[in-house]
Amino acid sequence: MGLRDRLRSRQRPHAVYRLRVDDTTEAERELREAREAHRRAAKNDTDPAPAQERIDRAEEALNRCYEEIVFRAIPPSDLEALIAAHPPTEGDKDSAWNPETFPLALFTASAEAEDMDEDDWKQLLEHDVSHGEKLEMMLLAQSVNVRAPSSHIPKG
Structure with a gap:
């Protein structure tokens, strides 16, 4: 297998959050x-x-006692489109995106679960987890998508 094939078959980064249920x-x-x-x-x-x-x-x-929630990086073009769909508000000109709407949109785009839709995730985040758990999951979704890749995030 050549370099081209290896690079094209590479999976996007992902991270797993273990939620105690x-x-x-x-x-x-x-x-x-x-x-x-x-x-x-x-x-x-x-x-x-x-x-x-x-x-x-x-x-x-x-x-x-736990459920694992997998967050997988979305393709770069999808991330750029998502950021464009959630521009910063007048008061957030220093932000790259709208801090009120973008994190949830990125979370739902990155979380892998066939039987969960955006409303299900919103319900979970607003009512069924602690504030700390919510922040951890939101940051994890961002970290696999926005920050420079880390050797601590599995690649496959």
């Missing part, structure tokens, strides 16, 4: 206990396989 207290407790059982098994030279299976089950239970 269930109480993690019980799953975290079980995971701590499972890890402790694994340490005891290793210390006592007993078969660690049952303890490892318990860890695996506990990690799966903890992961089920």
Whole structure:
């Protein structure tokens, strides 16, 4: 495969936000206990396989407490069009876009979820998450689209 093919097959940057949707207290407790059982098994030279299976089950239970929201960078031409569709207001001449409308538009354009539409995302952001979670997700959508690529954002 040549350079052209590799570059053309490259996926746009993306980032994942893990949103807690269930109480993690019980799953975290079980995971701590499972890890402790694994340490005891290793210390006592007993078969660690049952303890490892318990860890695996506990990690799966903890992961089920979260939903992963993937934000994928939109094509540069789409980003430019989105910015143009949300110009800064009279009072925001120093901004590249309208700070009231652009972040949500970028969020919904970048979030990957087949069963969520703009109204669903708006409902989530306005009513179903904390202010901190909302800000983190909005910034994550911006970071995969607007800032210079970071080695910390997976490329594929």
